[in-house]
Amino acid sequence: MNTSSYFQAPVQDRGGPAQPLLVVRDLKKHFPVRGGPLERTKKFVHAVDGVSFSVPKGKTLGIVGESGCGKSTTARLIARLMSADAGNMVFDGEGVDEFGGIRLKEFRRNLQMVFQDSFASLNPRLTIAETIAYGPRVHGMPAAEAMRQAHELLARVGLAPEQFASRYPHELSGGQRQRVNIARALAFDPRLVILDEAVAALDKSVQAQVLNLLQELKAERQLTYLFISHDLHVVHYISDYVMVMYLGQVVETGPVERIYGQAAHPYTRALLSAVPSMDPDNRTLASPLAGDPPNPINPPSGCRFHDRCPHAHPVCADKAPALIGMPGAPAHQAACHLNDPASGHPAALSEIQP
Amino acid sequence: MSTPLVSLQDLSVQFFGSRNACALNAVNIELGAGEVLGLLGESGSGKSVTLRTLLRLHPERTTRIQGRMLVDGQDVLALRGRALDFYRGGTVSMVFQEPGLAFDPVYTIGQQITEAIRAHEAVDEASARAQALQMLERVQIPQAKRRFDAYPHELSGGMRQRAMIALALACKPKLLLADEPTTALDATVQIQILLLLRELQRETGMSVIFVTHDIAAAVEVADRIAVMYAGRIIEQGPVGQIVRTPRHPYTAGLLAATVGTENRGQPLLAVPGSPPDLAALPPGCSFAPRCVHASERCRREVPPLQSVGTQALACWHPITPLAEAA
Amino acid sequence: MSASLELSLPLADVAAPAPSRSYWLVVWRQLRRDPMALAAGLILLIIVGAAVFAPWLAPADPYKASMIKRLLPIGSPGFLLGTDELGRDMLSRLMHGGRLSLLMGVVPVLAAFGIGTAIGLFAGYIGGKVNMIIMRVLDVFYAFPSVLLAVAISGALGPGMSNSLLALTLVFVPQVVRVAESVTTQVRQLDYIEAARMSGASAFSIIRVHVLGNVLGPVFVYATGLLSVSMILASGLSFLGLGVKPPEPEWGLMLNTLRSAIYVNPWIAALPGALIFVTSIAFNLLADSVRSAMDIRR
Structure with a gap:
């Protein structure tokens, strides 16, 4: 039962296990903001501003950040649901939509997305089996075959087809709707699945079921996940690598245990300590940060976090810090002057250790 | 606690419309x-x-409220204008x-x-x-x-x-x-x-x-947590007790399903199934269809909310019974 | 490469897809349970049936005048609903008149429904500048009251039935486009359209499967509501002498010619108006029921 025979080419590993499945370089997206009729300069929302990262094969990269940090825009740029202003992507060693690289249609089949709103992401006029079968049919699979596959997928995501298929x-x-969305994404045998707040709207008891399902499917089908969430607990649970975004930029990235154990960026540490404690005798006493995330229309100069940062120094407003590797752990990178002895920040590398 | 500020006694709320739903079923809450x-x-x-x-x-036209609601000595259901x-x-x-x-x-x-x-x-x-x-x-x-x-x-x-x-x-x-x-x-x-x-x-x-x-x-x-499920209060107690020694299987399930550092890499202990339809509640305990401890009795009879001191519980087969000192 | 493999698939154990209940079946069931819809449907069925089968059902010749039998009251022997100002049988004239009145009510709406939905879908799905230009042009038409516009176009084209059909269609197209465009714009932004784009489907396929189905419903309901407006406007045009010409029986025209009889036999004079009223109310009620039945999410 080789379902992929209906597609242009079978899914296979091209670049070898060491080649990251997806490499994103310097992704940028600026949305114009409509100013008043008398304003001469056009304003832009710097939604995604120079984001680079890579996702190793078979791993899960968690992207966390607050609203307006650009995590969902990043997902849509990768999925090519909107076009980027700059930047390029390499999928398993091949440039996406470039001469000699992987074609867009082929890339899209390798990459699927599960959205947050389980209701809005399903066509209310199609039965769930029809919804799952739609994609493969678009690619030329005969109706009966697509339906049969849809039934199989429904069974796999835990929805008895005889009971649910025609609902x-x-x-x-x-x-249940989110399971359908997952089944639809799987209908293509994708290699990369973007989960954009896919469990955020679910009740806690149901969220756990869906997380378990995602973990099983990942092992079973050698999937790679890009898991976007604002929930630090869930990201901790499911991710192998974590990337923290703030106002359209990556502030820290690295293996999950480094981020949650030895966070190097003050923002990451604030984010982690903002999680309510589960211990009634040990309640949170002070909020790590004051105020809301600033408006991405006019991001602060230099380090974008400097106006909320407890360690801010004039150098932070002047110079934007680059993402640099931590000593002894090159995979763990942070964009903060405190980690760079050459930055000119007086406290660099001294009191930063948590 | 002298006279409580809020006292809900057997409060039930039903909605009528294209579908009837029992949103609340005999809820009792006291708050000092x-x-x-x-x-x-x-x-x-x-x-x-x-x-x-x-x-x-x-x-008011599509809602039926039964029971009593006293807040600060006033009968809220009798208030007008x-x-x-x-x-x-x-x-x-x-x-x-x-x-x-x-x-x-x-x-x-x-x-x-x-x-x-x-x-x-x-x-x-x-x-x-x-x-x-x-x-x-x-x-x-x-x-x-x-x-x-x-x-x-x-x-x-x-x-x-x-x-x-x-x-x-x-x-x-x-x-x-x-x-x-x-x-x-x-x-x-x-x-x-x-x-x-x-x-x-x-x-x-x-x-x-x-x-x-x-x-x-x-x-x-x-200070205190009341856990609700399908329009009923199923467990109540001081925060520490609820978090550390939950008595109701649902509360325990909720806590176990809360992801964190401890359970990385392992499957989560998820509560199976989904919450019941309020328009068609099961005859017995509403949680019975999702509960691993459920017995014949759970499916037949609704467990009453029994209270000891500040704690209350509505379950036929609790993880830790109420009588045990907290 | 594995085409032969596919052919050798044992088709016998391919699970038969569960019977999928079609959307319209669900709507139809909902509609059948709605007493208002049934009543409105029954009334429309009688009126339409009487009009369609008028040549066979009508008791008399609608053109046969008689000077001595003018304005007989309702219930006169041989003339169940009396006679008009020229002594013609009212019942027969009303039945025959329904043919033209209903035709002029339905045809412009159907035409506008087709044309308007196509334009609205196109404009809404493309979006951007193209959409803006199309919508602004249509806004010019939209700015006039529909009665005025219908009279103006009809007057410019000259009297006659086909011209009034054309005029009415032109009146309704911008309205349908507006609804279709706004619904399309809403639907286009939903996640399931993005999910469909992720599957690599062509714009045509997405419009056909995911957009059309969800746009057609609201537009259809809107158009059903236009049926009564169309009938009334058509009658109005005839009343003003811009539509059907005498002695052709048509409700609006009959209302006009019976105007002079209003002091002699007001009941007779009111009959065509009453029929226009009942038919348009029935159309409206049916439209409302269809609207709520189509919202299957409840």
């Missing part, structure tokens, strides 16, 4:  | 003055319905999940708070304005004078929620109802609002019912 989205609970 | 109760539950558990019923916000208006905002007020929707977009924050004060107190415009400004300062809005004249859309999410709290507290209510006030906020803002609520509660000594789906948020502010 409409409104007849399902949120958790 | 100055106490903070966390009402914990998932979607459809009835936690928000309880708050809305307390404020009598449901349309002006008395109801004074009760809403004066005795009890509410903070909503979406502060953006709770403010009128065409008036400034200051105007709306001033208006609320003047509706409840016989004060002149100037002193009402002064009070309103003071409220904004109390909820720690920086540059309160400038923000006073700001329109709701000009404030960030966290500031709007602070302003919402200022509005709710402007008339010095005895009971504050908070409906998921931090759910829509970012993590670093959420903790600020939780801390603010805790601080204001201590200062004013008001009682708070804090509705949330997030145990961690409840732990930060509540």
Whole structure:
């Protein structure tokens, strides 16, 4: 039962295990903001501003950050649901949509996305089996075959096909709908799945079921996940690598245990200590940060975090820090002058150790 | 606890319409003055319905409310006209999940708070304005004078929620109802609002019912937690007991499903299935279809809520029985 | 490469897809349970049936005048609904008149539904500048009250039935486009359209499967509501002498010619108006029921 025979080429590993599945370089997206009729200069929202990262094969990269940090825009840029202003992508060693690289249609088949709103992401007028079968049919799979595959996928995500296949989205609970969305993504045998806040809207007890399902599917089908979430607990649970974003830029990235154990960026540390404690005798006493994330229309100069940072120094407002590797752990990178002895920040590399 | 500030006795709420639903089934809640109760539950558990019923916000034509509701000695279900208006905002007020929707977009924050004060107190415009400004300062809005004249859309999410709290507290209510006030906020803002609520509660000594789906948020502010499921309270107890030694299998399941550092890499102990349909509740315990401990009796009879001291439990097969000293 | 492999697939054990309940079946079931829809449907069925089968059902010749039998009251022997100002049988004229009145009510709406949905879908899905230009041009038409516009176009084209059909279609197209465009714009931004784009589907396929189905419903309901407007406007045009010409029976025209009889026999004079009223109310009620039945999410 080789379903991929309907697609242009079978899915296979091209670059070898060491080649990251996806490499993103210097991705940029600026949205113009409509100013008043008398304003001469056009303003831009710097939604994503020079984001670079790579996702190793078979691993999960978690992207965390607050609203307006650009994590969802990043997902949509990667999925090519919107076009980037700058930057390029390499999928398993091949440039995406470049001469001699992987074609866009082929790239899209290798990459699927699960959205946050389980209801809005299903066509209310199609039964769930029709929804799952739609994609493969677009690629030329005969109707009966696509339906059969849809039934198999429904069974795999834990929805008995004889009971659910001919239901409409409104007849399902949120958790069941999200399972349908996962089944639809799997219908292509993708290699990379972008999960954009995929479990955020679910009840806690249902969220755990879906997380378990995602873990099983990942092992079973050698999937690679890009897991976007604002929930630090969930990201900790599911990710192998974590990338922290702030106002359209990456402030820290590295293996999950480094980020959660030895965070090097003050923002990451603030984010981690903002998580409510589960211990009633040990309640949080002080908030790590004051105020809301600033407006991405006019991001602060230099380090974008400097106006909320407890360690800010004039150098932080002057000079934007680059992402640099931590001593002894090159995979763990942070963009903070405190980690760079050459930055001119008086406290660099002294009191930063947590 | 002498006479409780809030006392809900066998409160049931049914909605009629294209579908009938039993949103609340014989809920009993007692809340003393100055106490903070966390009402914990998932979607459809009835936690928000309880708050809305307390404020009598449901349309009367399509809602049937049974039982008794006493707040500050008043029979809430008997309130009419002006008395109801004074009760809403004066005795009890509410903070909503979406502060953006709770403010009128065409008036400034200051105007709306001033208006609320003047509706409840016989004060002149100037002193009402002064009070309103003071409220904004109390909820720690920086540059309160400038923000006073700001329109709701000009404030960030966290500031709007602070302003919402200022509005709710402007008339010095005895009971504050908070409906998921931090759910829509970012993590670093959420903790600020939780801390603010805790601080204001201590200062004013008001009682708070804090509705949330997030145990961690409840732990930060509540003294006591009541867990709701399918329109019933299934377990109640001090925060420490609920978090450390949950008695009801559902509470235990919720805690086990909360992901964290400990269970990385292992499958989560998820509660199977999904919450029941409120239009067709099972005859016995509503949780029975999802419960690993369920027996024939669970499927047949609804377990009554039994209480010992500050704790209460409705379960035929609890993980730890109530009688054991807590 | 594995085409032969596919062919050798044992088709026998391919699970038969569960019977999928079609959307319209669900809507139809919902509609059948709605007493208002049934009543409105029944009334329309009688009116349409009487009009369609008028040549066979009508008791008399609608053109046969008689000077001595003018304006007989309702219930006169041989003339169930009396006679008009020229002594013609009212019942027969009303039945025959329904043919033209209904035709003029339905045809412009159908035409506008087709044309308007196509333009609206196109404009809405493309979006951007193209959309803006199309919509601004249509806004010019939209700016006039529909009665005025219908009279103006009809007057410019000259009287006659086909011209009034054309005029009415032109009146309705911008309205349908507006609805279709705004619904398309909403639907286009939903996640399931993005999910469909992720599957590599062509714009045509996405419009056909995911957009059209969700746009057609609201537009259809809107168009159903236009049926009554169209009938009334058509009657109005005939009343003003811009539509059907006498002695052709048509409700609006009959209303006009019976105007003079209003002091002699007001009941007879009111009959065509009453029929226009009942038919348009029935159309409106049916439109409302269809609207709520199509919202299957409840």
